Amino acid sequence: MEIKQSEFIISAVAPAQYPKDNRVEIAFVGRSNVGKSSLINTLTNRRKLVKVSGTPGKTRLVNFFLINNEFYFVDLPGYGYAKVSKVEKESWGKVIEAYLTNREQLKKIILLVDCRHKPSSDDINMYKWIKHYNYGIIVVATKIDKLTKNELQKNLKMIRETLSLDPSEKLLTFSSLKKYGKEELLDIISEVL
Ligand SMILES: Nc1nc2c(ncn2[C@@H]2O[C@H](COP(=O)(O)OP(=O)(O)OP(=O)(O)O)[C@@H](O)[C@H]2O)c(=O)[nH]1
Numbered sequence: 790m791e792i793k794q795s796e797f798i799i800s801a802v803a804p805a806q807y808p809k810d811n812r813v814e815i816a817f818v819g820r821s822n823v824g825k826s827s828l829i830n831t832l833t834n835r836r837k838l839v840k841v842s843g844t845p846g847k848t849r850l851v852n853f854f855l856i857n858n859e860f861y862f863v864d865l866p867g868y869g870y871a872k873v874s875k876v877e878k879e880s881w882g883k884v885i886e887a888y889l890t891n892r893e894q895l896k897k898i899i900l901l902v903d904c905r906h907k908p909s910s911d912d913i914n915m916y917k918w919i920k921h922y923n924y925g926i927i928v929v930a931t932k933i934d935k936l937t938k939n940e941l942q943k944n945l946k947m948i949r950e951t952l953s954l955d956p957s958e959k960l961l962t963f964s965s966l967k968k969y970g971k972e973e974l975l976d977i978i979s980e981v982l
């Protein structure tokens with residue numbers, strides 16, 4: 790699949806603002822700073838479709854992007870960012886949960902984990918939660934340009950073990966910096982369309 794068209798639609802705080810046209814949605818979740826927004830820019834061949842920043846916590850609302858006039862990419866706020874207040878964390882959690890609950894047109898959730906780190910308890914909970922609600926899931930290890938081949942192999946094994954991935958489940962690898970892993974992820978996304 791090739792993405793020829795991508796357009797920002799809305800930053801939604803509440804479900805009432807979500808698009809109502811029932812197009813298929815593909816959502817991106819993961820810890821703050823893991824590279825969700827960068828990955829969406831890479832997939833869409835856009836440098837600034839989504840705001841990226843060195844400061845974690847850039848994405849605070851549920852952002853919808855219409856792709857090829859056919860389906861939506863949904864960029865969610867990152868969880869697990871230490872430097873925000875408890876109240877703010879709870880409000881982000883609610884924003885994420887409100888979107889992920891009962892979203893029938895949501896056909897795939899892409900869970901991003903940083904290839905350098907052991908998945909956190911938040912990552913494990915998110916993985917279990919997605920499975921529990923029977924959404925299709927793809928786990929993607931991001932920022933692989935930061936590791937050597939050997940380090941990466943070791944960490945992929947550790948990520949698989951920590952999340953208890955089934956041997957049949959894919960663990961994709963991705964680098965927005967090197968544009969690595971883009972075709973494989975797009976192919977998997979196109980399967981659900
Ligand atoms: N080396 C490298 N850096 C990356 C890659 N992807 C993202 N980054 C950097 O990681 C930081 C966070 O990227 P974002 O895409 O904003 O991360 P996010 O998951 O959207 O973060 P939140 O919006 O806070 O949840 C930025 O400084 C990016 O430049 C990658 O593939 N390789």
Ligand SMILES: [Mg+2]
Pocket residue numbers: 825826827840841847848864867
């Ligand atoms: Mg972001």
